[in-house]
Amino acid sequence: MEDIAALIGSARATLYYHFSGRDDLVAFLLEEHLRVAANTIALAVTTTQSPAAQLRSAITALVGFLGGQPGVCAGMLSFAGATGRLGTLMAAKDANLTEPLRKLLDQGAATHHFTINDSRDAANAILGAALIATLTRWEDGRATQDPEFQQALTDQLVRSVARA
Template identity: 30%
Template sequence: GAIPMREVPSAMADALHAAADDLLDRFDDLQMHDIAAAAGVARSSLYYYFTNKDDVLAYLLRAMLDDLTASTAAAAVGPGSPSTRLGAVIRAQLEHLDEHPAASQLLIANLGRAGKLPDIAASVNEGFEGPVRRLLAEGADDGSLRRLPDDDIGATALFGAVLVIGLRCLVVEGHIDVDRVMQMIGPMFWGGIAPTDGPPSVSG
């Protein structure tokens, strides 16, 4: 859908954000009048700011990604070494997924549609991949992290891994035990999967 040209008033924005998890949990079945009722706003008001429900979906996903950007940005500039802060950024993403389960699953399910919205793609980049790229480069410069051939691919790989791990937890367990997941994935991310006495040969 088209990006809304009008700025959504704060009262409507608050109402939509408050109803977001409920709306996103059953979004495919909703009509605009359902969204208006759930958010407690007049349908005519909703149509004034949004052309259709895809516009509402994009708006809610943008709001979720804005929250992610704020939390990961804070983690990226926090205390500690680049690897410590990288761990904090990954933790922030997992916590964000856990706090927004319906939005997270809907974003993943609609990546094709959302990916056609340049600002959504830019928000994903700004919210996670950008801070991770900077930390990978910073860690390589000070020797605390191994230099990668391509920090862009490295950041995307970490983003994808954390996203899918978080999604699996939400689908299978209904929530994300962030501490347990960090204990499991931390050593794998930092140490890799090769045996400690050296990497095995890989052919093909």
């Protein structure tokens, strides 16, 4: 907590006023990270577009968000697993990211733009694929913000649910 306080230019006591300890602070940061990701996606989606165009916009925003901070994503996942907060992380992920994608997928399925069996499974597959592809590229030392990579990943994820 002392290092964090120094990093943000605050007294350690101030951090303890708001957070019970390191785990509480990191849990807050994790939820904030998911909230920002959800806002990034929401801002990218325009309801005047077709469900397919909305999904493409949402995935493009997601891939860009993940590519912009893969180390934070990896660290947050590691923290959640190590502290037994994976369930909390998954619940926050469902509320902030899965639900909006599910709505788009359900709309697209209803209008015959997408072919899916279960929108929750499809949304989680999209989220998981985007995260794993980005983290693997980052771990390999390759650019996660490379426009060609992000475009190819977005295209692949959209094709995974598009009606042929």
